[in-house]
Amino acid sequence: MVCEGSVPCLALAYVADNVPEGRRASAFGILSGIASSAFVCGNLSTRFLSTASTFQVSASVAIASLVYMRVFLQDSIIDEQLTAPILTSTGKPKGKGKAYATNEIQSKNGKTFKSAPSMEDMLCLLKSSVTLSQAAVVAFFYSLREVGLHASLMYYLKARFHFNKDQFADMMVISGIAGTISQLVLMPILAPALGEARLLAVGLFFTCVHVFLYSIAWTFWVPYVAAMFSVLYVFSQPCMRSIVSKQVGSCEQAQGCISGISSFANVISPLIFSPLTALFLSERAPFHFPGFSIMCVGFASMIAFIQSLMIRITPPIASEKVCDSSYVDA
Template sequence: MEGFSKLTHLLMMGFLYTFATMMVIPAITDVTMSALCPGRDECSMAIYFTGFQQVVTGLGAFIMMPLLGNLSDRLGRKTLLTIPMILTILPLGILGYGRSRHLFYVYFVLKCVTSTVCEGSVQCLAIAYAADNVPAHQRASAFGMLSAVGSSAFVCGTLCARFLSISSTFQVAASVAAAAVVYMRLFLTDSIADCNLSAPLVSGENVESVSSDPVSPRKEKVITAFPSVKDLCALLKTSTTKQAAIVAFFGNLADVGLHASILYYLKARFHFNKDKFADLLMISGAASTFSQLLLMPILVPALGEERLLSVGLFFNCVHMLLHSIAWADWVAYVATMFSVLFVFWQPCLRSIVSKQVGASEQGMAQGCISGISSFANVVSPLVFSPLTALFLSENAPFNFPGFSIMCAGSSAMIAFVQSSMIRAPTKASISIIHVEV
């Protein structure tokens, strides 16, 4: 595929960045517990700290994602990628230097600040970059390839964490994150949206008129203005984008709720540690990589992105249900294998959204969806962190340690029901972004 040849350096950059950020996940639970509640397997303070960080991150990202996406349409993807990638290095370097209680507090504050810009922004801008360079009919496969590279980096990162000490894990992560920035600046070619890749969905204009006037005054307004509430509402004015936004919110609400709870749940329930966390995450990452590289290119043409989106969300719900009722540690490993199927939902949703807008609107569209997803990061800890802390404590109203994970699964079910209502557009003639001049 001709379009994919332009993505080689983007995939390499994504691998290095994801490798650096994901390899610390197995260790961060132990670091947090050791700093706040040394010698204990259950700690409500650690859960609330994690929840607070997610709320701050979600609020910041909700504002920053549409802004970064829209600025990347005007200034270029490469320029905007540099900011979050550099900021990512700082908190990793703090824990690479030391993990005392005081340094953990420094890390925590710095992580809260930098995550408002870094959380999800590299993925968002990478998707917009891919949309710039890949025709519409190949985007689902391209986004799947991006996710697959992220999953393979996740596997490699957790494998390294499995055999490294905690201090070495953070030192290596900071070094690789710095290498990702250098590689991106040296080798990634900045993209300029090519309106011939897909017909921009401009109201009242046909394809021929768009081709002869690729940047209309209306589009120039979209490119040069900061996204306003009016812009965001305009983006969501059609049924497909409204449904996609709802799916993005409830799907991410479920995922964030699970990720905020699962490691503390497994530590309290089955006494998992860094190495067992790494084993579990490697299984998930390997299954996701296999699925996105080999199964997704086959299933997208056969089923379509809309049906594959529903398949992914359904099995996301099933895997959360299995985690919530796990009666032995091996059940958690079996549930993790469902990542072969639930991993489809994110790239399929991004592809559906990408096809609703023109080539010069990709950054704003993906930024808006990322902002909606980030808003779920705000809501989720407010709901699931207290539930997790309560049902893992001795004061639980009834004996169901996985109750918060089951509630997260119900959110995934709402996203699944909504996704079943999304239909493939019959023609691309309606403007998704309509900004009054």
């Protein structure tokens, strides 16, 4: 759980460092498609493995990925003098003392650099680009929707249509297969033709549609149809990440900042939607609408969609300085 958020973030930053801007959205889509295919394979494998074997296989695959990374992947940083996050051009931190770092690391040249930028520095980064700020808002409400749906959907479907674990697994496999095909086949074609901003809006629009369809499901097969909308709504995350990667310098990816905002949404989302789901599935509901919490999740998606319509792609930042001579790392 400690590294769950950092691994996708670093993978996206690595791809952004090694793929030209014109092909970056397609590359992010392919990366997400491979992750979706792994998700499908993982769900299918659990049908043939015991509970104990599942954890053993997962640990073995994690070790294999670590070995592969160390053997085949080369560090994308060319300059051996690592740039410290949020440092001034003189190499001194903008803030004072504890506000900037919790520990110091001695570099090869004997220089020390800080590793924990403050909240003020993150706000400075977001203010450096209007597009980046808009993408941060989209990321927040998209993650609020994603975790809120996961926190509520299973309870809702079990109470509404008496779904069991096999039906939940079938839905996840359908969604994963549709998303994999879309990201590996459709996205490399649509991203250059439509552009990241338009494709992001398309993905978020169908995100709203599929969530609202869950909320008004009138029979057991409707959730399966809604799951197939992953063919279109999976465009959102790769396009958003591609837009973010183009708003900072090549060595200053802001993926970590966006991932932090998404993680904050992941924390508060269950606190909002889980009690709301429990309330409207109980006899104490103010009115009869079992899918009301799911519809509220859809409203969060709608906010992200409306914000995405306002995004206007600006030229990438040519300089490495983004705010008051500050440098921003992943």
